[in-house]
Amino acid sequence: MKILTTVKKVVDVELNIKVNDGAIVEEGLQYVINAWDESAVEAAVQMKENHGAETTLVSVGGGDNTDVIRRCYAMGIENGIHIEDPALDKADSSIFAKVLQKVYEAGNYDLVITGKQAQDTDSGHTGILLAEYLGLPCVSNVIGIEVIDEQHISVSRAGDSGTEIVELSLPAVVTVDVSINEPRLPQMRGIMMAKKKKIEEMDLAALGTSPDEVGAGAPKSEIIEFMESEKRKGGQKFEGDAAEITAKVVQLLADEAKVL
Amino acid sequence: MSYPLNDEQLMIQAMVREFARKVVATTAAERDRTKEFPADNLKQMGELGLMGMAIPPEYGGEGADTVSYVLALSEIAYACASTAVVMSVHNSIVCESINRWGNEEQKKKYLRRLARGKVIGAFGLTEPEAGSDPSAQTTTAEKDGDVYVVNGTKRFTTTGKNSGLVIVTAKTDEAKKHHGISAFIIEKGTEGFIVGREEDKLGLRASDTTDLIFENCRVPAENLLGKEGDGFKIAMTALDSGRIGIAAQSVGVAQAAFDAAVKYAKKREQFGQKISKFQGLRWIIADMATEIEAARQLMLSAAAMKDAGKNFTAQASMAKLFASEMVNRITGKAIQMFGGYGFTKDYPVERFYRDARVFTIYEGTSEIQRLVISNHILKDKRKP
Numbered sequence: 337m338k339i340l341t342t343v344k345k346v347v348d349v350e351l352n353i354k355v356n357d358g359a360i361v362e363e364g365l366q367y368v369i370n371a372w373d374e375s376a377v378e379a380a381v382q383m384k385e386n387h388g389a390e391t392t393l394v395s396v397g398g399g400d401n402t403d404v405i406r407r408c409y410a411m412g413i414e415n416g417i418h419i420e421d422p423a424l425d426k427a428d429s430s431i432f433a434k435v436l437q438k439v440y441e442a443g444n445y446d447l448v449i450t451g452k453q454a455q456d457t458d459s460g461h462t463g464i465l466l467a468e469y470l471g472l473p474c475v476s477n478v479i480g481i482e483v484i485d486e487q488h489i490s491v492s493r494a495g496d497s498g499t500e501i502v503e504l505s506l507p508a509v510v511t512v513d514v515s516i517n518e519p520r521l522p523q524m525r526g527i528m529m530a531k532k533k534k535i536e537e538m539d540l541a542a543l544g545t546s547p548d549e550v551g552a553g554a555p556k557s558e559i560i561e562f563m564e565s566e567k568r569k570g571g572q573k574f575e576g577d578a579a580e581i582t583a584k585v586v587q588l589l590a591d592e593a594k595v596l
Numbered sequence: 597m598s599y600p601l602n603d604e605q606l607m608i609q610a611m612v613r614e615f616a617r618k619v620v621a622t623t624a625a626e627r628d629r630t631k632e633f634p635a636d637n638l639k640q641m642g643e644l645g646l647m648g649m650a651i652p653p654e655y656g657g658e659g660a661d662t663v664s665y666v667l668a669l670s671e672i673a674y675a676c677a678s679t680a681v682v683m684s685v686h687n688s689i690v691c692e693s694i695n696r697w698g699n700e701e702q703k704k705k706y707l708r709r710l711a712r713g714k715v716i717g718a719f720g721l722t723e724p725e726a727g728s729d730p731s732a733q734t735t736t737a738e739k740d741g742d743v744y745v746v747n748g749t750k751r752f753t754t755t756g757k758n759s760g761l762v763i764v765t766a767k768t769d770e771a772k773k774h775h776g777i778s779a780f781i782i783e784k785g786t787e788g789f790i791v792g793r794e795e796d797k798l799g800l801r802a803s804d805t806t807d808l809i810f811e812n813c814r815v816p817a818e819n820l821l822g823k824e825g826d827g828f829k830i831a832m833t834a835l836d837s838g839r840i841g842i843a844a845q846s847v848g849v850a851q852a853a854f855d856a857a858v859k860y861a862k863k864r865e866q867f868g869q870k871i872s873k874f875q876g877l878r879w880i881i882a883d884m885a886t887e888i889e890a891a892r893q894l895m896l897s898a899a900a901m902k903d904a905g906k907n908f909t910a911q912a913s914m915a916k917l918f919a920s921e922m923v924n925r926i927t928g929k930a931i932q933m934f935g936g937y938g939f940t941k942d943y944p945v946e947r948f949y950r951d952a953r954v955f956t957i958y959e960g961t962s963e964i965q966r967l968v969i970s971n972h973i974l975k976d977k978r979k980p
Binding site: 402403406407410521522523524525527528530531 | 615643653658
């Protein structure tokens with residue numbers, strides 16, 4: 337079984353992100369591996385260990401992604417591809433999915449595992465669009481993968497009303513939630529091996545496509561402006577007699593919060 | 597930081613930082629209280645490859661360079677100095693000594709187990725009457741056929757109780773003074789090898805420090821490390837590496853104290869403003885940061901010299917001297933910034949302060965480091 341997994345390098349949203357004139361202030365930003373993609377990588381590595389799958393990772397854009405790809409190597413991924421092209425500067429989810437489609441078609445994969453979303457834009461489009469462009473079955477929000485045989489897998493997904501079990505014939509695309517696993521820390525041995533592995537660096541031409549073909553000339557969506565989210569108002573603190581406070585709180589819940 | 601780290605070193609640092617802060621740090625305060633040995637941490641560190649970092653891959657280690665090692669050790673020390681000292685002695689002193697001085701059989705027999713953390717190593721040099729002057733030691737090893745009979749007492753042995761093997765120095769020829777000292781690999785369970793009193797210490801409380809008593813302990817002659825008379829040289833070489841490790845430990849604890857103090861200063865309000873807004877504290881913060889950075893550069897410089905195959909004895913001593921003195925100043929200032937809260941166990945800085953105190957003492961006191969450094973400069977080696 338050949339597995340393609342995807343990784344996006346994203347801004348570390350745990351840190352304080354500042355906005356100035358509708359743009360994110362680049363200074364002081366740090367970049368990390370998208371947490372959902374890290375779970376996708378872990379899922380792929382587990383399938384390699386348990387079922388002998390061959391694992392390939394692809395990362396599109398993001399500038400120098402060497403550190404992220406090497407970390408995935410250290411976790412156990414075997415092959416790495418990085419697609420970088422100036423035409424991808426303003427790529428949206430659709431363009432990323434088109435590029436991934438080309439990577440998929442060049443590699444004859446059985447299964448694509450992506451994170452269900454990325455913590456920078458949280459749009460959650462790319463994996464599903466990729467399946468659409470490839471005409472493959474897709475299950476999103478996956479929290480468990482079991483291999484039935486070389487042609488079939490069973491996945492569990494967190495649905496609106498409970499866990500859904502879906503059997504899929506391969507090839508297929510799954511997008512995983514972070515709750516699917518606890519990604520391993522790379523071991524020293526993996527880190528030492530990772531430095532010896534090559535990363536296949538490609539632009540769109542090397543991938544056998546063009547900016548026009550993937551739609552890079554006219555992105556379907558565009559980020560116009562960033563805004564800082566409103567700061568939460570402070571809560572109210574009540575002190576004094578318990579009975580009086582209770583009455584006051586009930587009144588406020590009814591009159592102001594309008595929840596009673 | 598200006599020192600250029602390569603991708604591999606940065607990855608190792610990032611991996612250990614994540615592990616240390618997620619796993620090791622969470623139990624550090626509790627283990628400080630209970631004195632529970634960090635066996636779980638060390639087991640996971642063995643699996644991650646942190647217990648045989650410099651051991652070549654053919655003996656089950658990772659073949660990492662010294663710069664990577666000190667970065668990793670600093671991160672562990674940031675989270676728990678007790679765990680770090682076990683890692684330091686095990687890697688810098690025990691694994692390195694066997695790798696450097698051991699014969700093929702010894703390397704095959706011991707290094708793989710040490711590298712996986714299946715066995716923790718200790719080093720017995722200090723004795724009740726032989727601290728800074730190790731040549732005054734009185735432990736003896738007398739050849740008797742195919743064994744050496746070891747008699748004597750070692751003191752302040754890090755991981756004395758929880759280690760699986762100890763490199764022990766003993767005199768095989770009294771007349772030759774320090775040239776008559778030899779080193780032996782002695783496994784736990786060897787008859788006549790007794791773990792003695794465990795010290796009740798100010799800091800590093802989750803790391804056991806014990807006496808080791810040898811009563812007619814019959815050690816196979818094949819466990820002689822190096823040749824007869826190599827023991828002093830083995831110990832001194834080991835300490836060179838160990839001292840870079842103590843510098844790393846100092847940098848890690850200092851950074852932890854500094855980060856805690858800065859976080860507190862940005863939050864604590866007095867006289868209507870955050871205390872970080874007072875110039876008096878801002879200058880202290882600037883001085884602390886500068887001192888930590890200077891120690892880090894000395895640590896990395898000594899490590900890089902070792903990696904380059906140069907003589908790093910003086911640099912290791914300088915790094916150890918400066919970093920260990922530095923961390924005592926930094927942890928003291930951190931408590932001062934915390935005020936009364938810093939004196940309580942509600943915050944970690946009092947633990948950092950206690951843990952750091954021994955750094956200017958073990959693996960060569962600050963005074964011994966000055967002796968090493970001045971001897972290196974003046975080249976007229978003299979008695980203290």
